Amino acid sequence: MAQATKMKQEIAEIPVAVERLLSAGEADIKAISSEVRGRDIRCLLSVARGSSDHACTYLKYAAELLLGLPMASVGPSLASVYGANLRAKGMLCFSVSQSGKSPDITRMTQSLTDSGATTLAITNNPGSPLANASTATVPIHAGPELSVAATKTFVTSLVAGLWLLAELKSDAALISAIRNLPRDLEKAVTCDWSKAAPSKDVGSLFTLGRGPSWAVSNEAALKFKETCQLHAESYSSAEVLHGPVSIISKDFPVIAFAAADAAEQAVVDVADKLSQMGARVFVTSSKAQKADVLPVIRTEHWLTDPIASIVSFYGLVEHVAGLQGINPDAPRHLNKVTETV
Missing domain, CATH: 3.40.50.10490 (Glucose-6-phosphate isomerase like protein; domain 1)
Known part of the structure; x- marks a missing residue:
């Protein structure tokens, strides 16, 4: 092993x-x-x-x-x-x-x-x-x-x-x-998101979110680039329909982050709409009708929900790096500490 x-x-x-x-x-x-x-x-x-x-x-x-x-x-x-x-x-x-x-x-x-x-x-x-x-x-x-x-x-x-x-x-x-986050994150670590792994021939993908969940969407896109050498772009679910949606094609990968907050339904609506366009969409909400629902741990507060979601995502991106034959511990061109001036 x-x-x-x-x-x-x-x-x-x-x-x-x-x-x-x-x-x-x-x-x-x-x-x-x-x-x-x-x-x-x-x-x-x-x-x-x-x-x-x-x-x-x-x-x-x-x-x-x-x-x-x-x-x-x-x-x-x-x-x-x-x-x-x-x-x-x-x-x-x-x-x-x-x-x-x-x-x-x-x-x-x-x-x-x-x-x-x-x-x-x-x-x-x-x-x-x-x-x-x-x-x-x-x-x-x-x-x-x-x-x-x-x-x-x-x-x-x-x-x-x-x-x-x-x-x-x-x-x-x-x-x-x-x-109570340690208890919730213990569960989040075990969430299996492997069904959302993009195929090896994927050239680009989107991550989406809104409000605090958009912040973890940004982190997710960076991790795809950093550890998997996949081009990923993060958008607010409110922005993706303004122009970026033009590159959506059949099976285009999308991962949408939604907390149990006031923006959840808006994120889900966009995820479902992109799914209807033919995209391969996964979302962290059981409210989705068309998009594929990812297993997610809901915490005791909507502001801490995105923290559990990014922990589950990390397991996915480490898995995808392995599928790509890449060592995520040593991404090319990168060091642990980047000292910019």
Whole structure:
């Protein structure tokens, strides 16, 4: 029997990593939320790249839905390449990086700190340059992640950021759902999505979502490119019908992410419509009439549903890499830590 890839091993470790975050990270989350709650925050920012930027997209939706405050993504190159400084006094910034070592993320964060923003480093490396450039650090406690593809660190970044927002909101129901995530993710790891594996001759595919689920759709598309060398594009289900739908042909692969939230039916309607066009569509909702339903774990809160869905997806993409004859632990041209300027 072939030895399991590091990626597969680390996917299996996600529930334990989240449990470790919930145990070891509580003091930091409580202290930071207490400090931030006393400030007059009017706007939130994020600084990140790659999977970490997808985590920030998820946190953007969560922050806007929970706190009623806008959150914007800041281009890291503003400081590192263009030498520009933003007037960010009184703002709250999430800087997310599993390594905390990328110079552009660090420089932008330092610039925002110097301008008077409250900057939070969400990282797996609390001794990193990013942590040193930030007002406070939120360690994600993921443990060593050896596969190039981020899985444990992506999920724990989502949970850490969402947990902080839930504490700021004093949302007891959401906090309870977060505390029960390890149990839900244990089940999510076992969900078999292999029927959604694209065939070897597929040249392109779509992933879809809306709201917080669009963030995990973005992550899914990246993982197809990164670990399977498949061209995948992520779209909001509201955008895919505006132009991208033109390339839909018979058996064109689509995976649609839908949580049990206000956008679920809208995502399902698009999934069913694409299926009627001949596409091979899979969706994480039992409400579908035409699209194929994927097994999914519903959590105790609609904001945590996308976290369970991406954990199940990771098992699929690791499986597809194997079908393609690719080692997902060592994607070509990629390193674990990418230090962009």
